[in-house]
Amino acid sequence: RHPTAPSVMNGHFAGLGENASAADFEHGVQIVDQEKNFNENLGAYLQMEGIIRAGFNYHLISVFGSQSTGKSTLLNFLFGTQFGVMSEQERRQTTKGIWMSRNKKEHASGERRMADNILVMDVEGTDGRERGEDQDFERKSALFALATSEVLIVNIWEHQVGLYQGANMGLLKTVFEVNLQLFLKNASNITRSLLFFVIRDHLGTTPVSNLKQTLIQDLQRIWTGLSKPPGLEKSKIEDYFDFAFVALPHKILQPEKFEQEVRALGTRFREGYKDPKRAGLVDEQSEPILLPEYHRRIPADGFPIYARGVWEQIDSNKDLDLPTQQELLAQFRCDEISKEVLVPFDEIIVPLEEQQAQDVAAGKASIIVKLGKTMAGARSTLMASFEEEASRYHKAVYKRKQAELETKVDGRLKTLFQGQMTAAHKNGINDFSEAVTQSVKAGQKKGSNYDFHKIVQSEKERALKRFEAEAQSSLVANTPWSDYKSQLNLYRKDLDAVSARLRKEEMRRLATRSERWVRSKLDESVGLAFNALGSGRAGSGAPADGQTKPPATGDLWDRIWTIFTDTVSYAEERFAERAQSFDASPDEVEVGLWRLRRKSWGALRGKVDDEMMEGNLLLKLRENFEDKFRYDDDGVPRIWRPTDDIEGLYTRARESTLELVPLLARFRLARTGGPPPLEAWIGEGPAEVTAADEEDLVPIGGVDEEEARTLEEEMTVLSDGKAADLSARFKKTADGVYVEAKRSAIGGMTQ
Template sequence: MLVKNNIYPCHQIIDENQEFSDYLSTVIKQKWELSEAKLDYHVVSIFGSQSTGKSTLLNTLFETSFDVMDAAQGRSQTTRGIWMSCAKQAPIILMDIEGSDGAERGEDQDFERKAALFALTTSEVVIFNLYENQVNLYAGGNMSMLKTVIQVNLELFQNQKGAPQQKTLILIAIRDYSGQTPIEKLQKNLQDSFDTIWKELTKTTTTTITTTIHDFFDFMFIGLPHGIFFTEQFAKEADNLRQRFINQTNSDYVFQPEYHKQIPIDAYHKYVSDIWTQICMNKSLDLPTQQELLSGFRCDEISNDVLKRFEKRIDFLKTCTLEKDDIINDLGYRMRTFRDLAINEYQTKASCYLPEIYKEKEKNLLLKLNVRLRVFFDTQLKNLHIRAVKMFDYELKATVFNKSSSSYKYKEYDNTEKIIASRRETVEKYFLTYAQEIVLPDTNWSYQYEYSELKITLDMLSKNALLYDSERFNNSCIKKEEDLKKARHELLRAGFTGIAAVATFYGNAFVAVPAAYLAGRFSDQTP
């Protein structure tokens, strides 16, 4: 939500008591509207002596609303602690740091050094604000503070354990520049001062001993005329400087890839608050380790959030498969869709963190998703087994066990083994079609055990059907033999003259033959 005149509000992230704000994350999302920025944002901080126009410069360049000094009230401290705001023209977070050398803090330089170190370790670009007449001054030009800050910052790189070096751009804004001394001359003087600071630093590793300050910092210099006495010139130079921050085609564009801290915006609050905590506890900062911890923490948070939404999506599957023992026709498609959606959500939010950690957490998430889906796979297989057995049993009853029914469409002489084999092939194909459809890629799932169990059950049913058919055939043969005996006795009783009538009466149970043959066939048998 923007305030009037479309200027983003300021927020104090560290107060004068060195307490870090609990609301920075909320401000980033709701006030500065950066929740979707991911890595597409930049951080610029400014520090220097008190009352050198730091806040005024930020307001001029980025249309922010930092408090500025009222000269009529005397030269006093305006910015207390560290304040942040967002640029109007681009996703740039601005950090306005309490000025050094203030009478309010006197000899206590503890906060000044902590704040400067905080800016140096969390910003891509640090604007070092100083007057032209301070260029050759050691104390007045804050060179002593810079030396302390760079010394501590050097310890960060010494602790990186082979990690790629992160550089920071230090932009020297020479205020109230008169033009009498060429900017190149002032630049050389300042660069010599930085080189001197570097030589005086304590270096404890081979890497830092053999490197120069330029391996860790880039420098850019600009002169800005007096803002009151030379208003038009100041406005022109300020506009030129603004283009270096917002125009990517500018030859002096400041936001180069090697300066970015690679901290996604949704983790920025935690990252900078942890950095501040370590600074206040005088711990040696290890930025790569800090990024690893942050990446692991955020990737776990994102993964857990994705899992919660995933659980809600698959709730209805539990009702269908677990509670109703039903078969879901497109279960495999639904499981793949829900799983892919969860993985895509994770990738979208977590891919901006350290690749090795992001990938490892993605593997863990995939395993968790598969575990949750496996229950549907197993249940569907069980239900398929039951359904296939019922189908086969029904087919057997409708064919083999029901041959005598008037509705049976097969002939008496149909081959029972072929009927059973045909019905079994249909049932097994049904099971395999559905079983294969629910096997997800990137799993070791298999339906072979359930398929083997199904075949054992079908074998048993098939054998029972064949046995039943065989017994029925035997019974049929016995009955026919009994019918023939009965017919013979009837013929003998009725005499040979009643052959035709008896044959007609028994139908297919008896085939009439010539009387002469019957007389010869049965003459020796007792009625």
Template sequence: MKMLSTERPSKPALLISRNGNFKTDIEQHLNLTTDSSKAAVVSIIGIQSTGKSTLSNCVFKTAFEVMDENKGMAQTTKGIWMTKCPSPSGGSPILVIDTEGSDGCEREEDVTFEKQTALFSLVVSNTVIMNMKCDNVNLHNGGGWSLLRTVFEVMIRKCKTRRKVNLVFVLRDKNGVPLHVLEKQLVDGLKKIWEETFKRQALPKAALEKYFQIKVETLPHYVHQEDAFREEVGRLKDRIMHWTRSGEKIPASGFVGLAQKIWCDIKQEKDLDLPQLRIMVSGVRCEEIADEKYKSFRKDESWTKIKEQVEERTKIEKQVGVSPELELHFGKNVSKIWMKYLSKYDADTQHYHQTKRDEYKRRLTDNLLKEIEPIYQSLVKHMYQATLQMFTEAALKEIEKTHALSTLQAHNFITKFKNQLKDAAIRPANLDYKIKLVAEIKSEMDKSIRSFQAIIEMLKQPKKDRQKFWEKVVKIGAHTLNVAVSATVMALVPGIGTAVGVSPLSASALSIISILMGKNSESSEGHVTAMTSTLKEA
């Protein structure tokens, strides 16, 4: 069971000025920018000074300005105003639009704005309330028939797609005429106008019921029968809410953009293609939401901390391994942040057009990936280099101790590296270099082992020309480990060094090995020459 909402409607704000200027700042006034819930729209139109704003305030608990009777009969609502009301059942909000009344003396013979207002209300709303006096039902101007005739003509001519609207006639100040009689008069009058409009424009006939769900309600006099009026309004509110729940809705955050485009097209007398307008607005809003989520991600404290940790760790010149915190939690933590912002995007765009949602989600994903992937690459590169370095150091210790190099050392380091990559992977973003990097590091370690074994075999053969021997060592692989292994073998493996007439390494030779272990492979060949010279002198 839903709890009844205790939230009050927002303070009304101007949507369109009496000069026809659209006020986009209404989004901030009504807090619509971040409201992704689907909203229904209810508009009220009718003759000036017939109590439209009063009716709205009574039905929806709004606070639209009403006429001050002490100042006489005059225009109160100027332009088009709007407020956001909570749903009584706690569901989607309702945007209530109060319009400037028609047939007022203030505009004299200029009826352009009132026609535009009525058309705008019919196009943007789920429910349009036509407020009129019971006694005016059979009047051409006083009953609003001339206004409806003009609006119908424009709707039929300009609206490319059919859209059904609840058109609720609220007849004020009940008289003795039975409701069913008033209802028949209204419906018959509407059908007559509708059919004449199609006939004048030479268009195929379409039933009025395809465009409008017509309802007729009556209310007692607001002043002379206030208690009865408020009692009837309570029941009317329930019926209007029930009717308004049906039909297509738009996210509250996208209403202003859609309404602005519709108003612009109405003023320029353009055709109104509502589905395309909705898609266009969906694109604008989804783009804005995607950009907002990306900016929020970049400022996210958790992401900033992880990024700084990786950058600090990887800028250390000597590879000292990866910190346990990064190693164990990087992938999980970044995946959590990744999903956080994509989930927020999904929630905020859930009511927009699916094509546009998907399009800008891909864009958001690409932007997040551009931010995350370099950090991930930097981390796994650091892990790769650190693992190779630790393998090198362990291999040299094994050679020194056992005069041999087993594949078990490589296997242990590869297993550890696999686990590190597994923990670093960001699976929601498909960032997992495990297969590629494990193959590469295994290849590097296998190459080192094969080089060592090849050197052993080479050193067993008599070699008089030491220079040629070292050239062959370089061809096998003159990177740090290979050269260091070569020198260590000559120094430490009994009998091999003397087989080629080389005495044990001097202090200067050991110094060269130390240098080699800290240098890149590009400089190793030069050090081979230096080491050869040193070994000759030793």
């Protein structure tokens, strides 16, 4: 039995006759009218009767015979149909064209219950007249019935049996002829049919077996007399048909017996299997007659289209090519079924597609949760529904349409998947960058000893894991488009690029820290060195050659240079060490070190300038002078007495201090007599230096070629004018001290 169908097929099918109502089908449906037009409402009828969804679970039976032989009456009794019947009074032909009705008696229960969904075709009879028009319709309707029906009931009066020249035999000749014609065209495709002879008004004097013998002989004679197409000369009637025979009593004379036997006959319309031991004839009086081998295998939902196609071929006198008809049907139906199964699919997928498109337009990278599961569900439902409906049709067409549908659907799902991957990529990169930044911030709060490399590595790992998890939950297993290797590679590359950028930022932070450290170190050490100026006796180291006696503090610049280079070297070491710890490239380290040296020089130069501010310097000179003048060699303060050589001491101390001014005015190393090797020490910038690296660097005279200043100028701490001015001011201050000393000497005496 056909499984409960999904709702997608309701309310619409096969594109035929959607406007008919039940009232139009009181007597069944006239599928072909007397003008030989096909009725577009056949589909609506099958829909109304609930057969359209039956798949292969239906049966088609036709009745043949001369006019007014009680065919319609028989069908109505057998199947509870309401085909038009000639009234006893009027005696006019009633059945025109081909009618179809559903069996209304099938619901009777019991062991010999009739098969489901029997459709009966009542075919307009002929009365043996030789009119061309009738012959044409007889042929066409016979062909149509043969192409579609499993069982052909041949209705015949008992008294006609043996009348070889009668109208019935003409009809049977036609049936055999069109069958051969059909077989020629469709040799591989044709199915057997059952010719079921119903002998009416059986008196009972002649047993059915005798009537049967007579009929078989007649059939053989007709067959022998047929001119057979080439290749089929030797074919036998049994190659194409099975036969069964039944006799019914006179309906009017023996109405009860008639009805009773018709009921018994009805039970034979059951599904059954042929006894393999017996070939050909179905002759046992209670045997089921609906055998699988008779079934035409046209799915019920395709029958209206198929029947129309077959009739159109027949009616336009074209060769009836059933395989072609079946292929056309398959194409048509598979396309329709594709559309139908796409409806519930679209209900799920279209909103996701719209959401994604909107997010993309808005520049948002939003993730659709459980995308993979949703897509897989929609996809498998779609493919299963398609298979269920479409696989009954022509196999090759079905396979092709299935592949088409799959390609179409997968194209859309792939787009969704890739959109999802793009969003995951975007989010992942942002999250990664944010997470590293936050961790660094947290690390900075705890002190600068965080492991940047470790932070980057673990965040990268997490970002990759998240991405893979996202991909896994977004894909549909076993689809070729669910491969995300290339996206993953791209993602990894981007993570690396972001890592490099973050590392650069970290380098900058490290550089800033190093510079700050150098600056504060220099502040302190250089400050101390300058403070030593205040002592007249400090730092009087002997020069290397020992010839000229340098002034006290004559090696000030040597010491500052040493402090400077030591401090910076130490900072450089630590910088390089740390930079390497987070995987900075040698080039990056080199640039960083070069910047650090330049910035450090700037810091030193700034510190020196600070120290050299006029007020500071004057104070230091005064201290220096006073130290020499007011203290003796043992550092004991002098108590001036009038006898002291105040003037001599004053002059010496003053001159000695004044010697400091030209010394301070230029950064010069005592040991070489020249400026420090600044250019060599800072070095030429590495080749990798970028504009950004140079951005905040102050040009250095004598090092930067573009700078007009010379090294000499860079090393000039006090201009000549300033130095002279300073000397003059200092002298005044010294003079004041001298006067004060003089006074105190005199004062001390008078006390």
